[in-house]
Amino acid sequence: MKEESKAGYALNVHQNGQATNHATKTPFNDHNTPKPVLRMVDAIVIIVGVVVGAGLFRTPSLVAANTGSSEMFVLVWLLGGFVSLVGALCYAELSTSFPNTGGDYHFLMRAFGKRFAFLFAWARVSVIQTGSVALLAYIVGDYISQLYPLGEFASALYAGLVVIALTAINIVGVQFGAGTQKLLLSIQFAGLLMVVIAGFLFTPSASELSALPSAEGNTTALGLAMVFVLLTFGGWNEAGYISAELKSGSRKMVHVLIISILIITAIYLLINLAFLNVLGIERMAVSDAVGVDLMRATMGEPGVVLIGVLVAMMALTSVNATIFTGARTNYALGRDFKIFGFLGKWNTKTSTPVNALIVQCLVALALIGLGAVTRNGFQSMVDFTAPVFWFFFLAIGIALFVLRKKEPNTPRPFKVPWYPLTPIIFCASCAYLLYASLAYTGVGALVGVAILALGTLFFFFIR
Structure with a gap:
């Protein structure tokens, strides 16, 4: 039965x-499994919080420098939303057909077996998720250290404190963690609304605009522009890790994913149109901090302080959501592999994987320490995580094809439309970003790949 x-x-x-x-x-x-305690709005808040991060105030200038015109600039952001929606449709089929707290890990296990799934879980623990936690925490640390400097390691110190504090909040309980996420996201939306209002309603100061540098003869490299755009859209796949915790059932993941992508695309378009309206494509292309330049041109130095606080809050939102979802993979790893069994403990009182959260915190702190030694924490973590992330993202796309063949009789409440064209587009996008992440990053990328390879040593201990 x-x-x-x-x-x-x-x-x-x-x-x-x-x-x-x-x-x-x-x-x-x-007594040792997750319970359905999240509402649809909670899941949407978590996904939007993961995706819409502080990178939104850095990548637009890089995109502007590689598009050359306002029309092309807007177009690549729309294309980013389209590609993300295509990927979300693929994830919707996997999440509704195979709902599990393990998310990507579970899909890869069913498609390629335990050894490959273990390699992914190893990558999440040692590179992908913990590296993401570290780099997002560094954004907070960088801004706080500007306000309250404590020496050359101030950024790393603040980043470490952020990781410890938010991990503790998530250990307290899933409802408290989700509630914290909603509070942070509401503050974030208020700040983003402030930027949009400043960009469309405030008249830029002529003196401030004239003081900003302006590019001449921008080069066009649409492929590179799309790399930055899709990296900014990255993170919506975290929905797979909470598919088994929805009160309304895993079938609602389709709505969660589509609504999240539409909200994210709308936010990105509004913010970037505000940047264009005030700064223009030429000034954006040479800006190191488009948000700061916009607020300085429209509201003066008080606006600069406000944008600094906003960027820090956005990073906090993403760190909290990333900690929340990342621990679920650690839990799945411990549940299925005896060698890491201590990670597979679920606290039913708080509805959280406490051991998984603690281990994730310790690894992230170690990576923050590594970033402090290199003296370039944020960039080091970006290089470290990107190639490994896109390799497994590509594997997820391929898993959709494999599972259609391998488990054709599994009930599929939702099937990706226009199969196989839709998943082919998704896989092609991932393959290109894998190439780009190796071609355009530094030594940190090779370190990440080396740690991934180190995980293969555990194959000899897996039964």
Whole structure:
């Protein structure tokens, strides 16, 4: 007899009466599994919080420098939203067909087996998620250290404190963590609205605008521009890790993903149109901080202070969401591999994977320390994570094809439209970004790849 639990797990009751998790073939223990406690709005808030980060105030200038015209600048942001929506449709099929707290890890396990899934979980723990936590924390640390300098390692110190504090909040409980995310995101939206209002309603100061440098004869490199745009859109795939925790059931992940992508695209367009309206494509192309330049031109130095606080708050929002979702992969790793069994403990009182959160915090702190030694924390973490991230993103796209062939009889509440064209577009985008992340990054990329390769040593210990 089969029945569907509220968490989205398919249970199979054997002759001895013991229930097992059909997705992982492991004993189903009601006291050690996630419960459906998240509403749709909570899931949307988490995804938007992960994607819309402080990078929005850095990448527009890089995109402007590689597009050459306002029309092309707007077009590549629209294309970024389109490609992200295509990817979200692919994820919607995987998330609704195979709902599991393991997210990408679970999809890769079903498609390619435990060893490849383990390699992905290893990458999440050691490179992808922890590196993302570290680089986002560095953004907060960089801005706070400007206001309250504590020496040459101030940025790393503040970044470490941010990771510890937000990890503690998520250990307290999933509701408290999601509530913190909603508070941070509401502050973030208020700040973004301030930027949009300043960009469209305030008259720029002529003296401030004349003081800003202006580019002449911009070169056009649309492929590179798309790299920056899609990196800015990255993060919506975190929805896969909370598909089993939705109160309304995993089928609603389709709505969560589509609504999230539409909200994110609208935010990006409004912000970038505000930048264009005040600064123009030429000044954007040579700006190191378009948000600062916009606020200085429209509101003076008080606006500069406000934008600094906003960027820090946006980074905090993304750090909190990344910590929330990242620990779920660590939990899945411990659940399925005995060697890491201590990670697979779920605290039912707080509905959180406490051990997974603690380990994630420690690894992120180690990476923050590495960034402090290199004296270029943020850039080092970007180089470190990018190639590994896009390699596994490509693998997820391929997994959709594999699972269509491997498990054709699995119920699919949602099927990606225009198959196979849609997932082919998604895979091609991921393959290009994998190439770009190796071609345009520094030594940090090779370090990330080396740590990924180190994970293969554990293959000899996996039964």
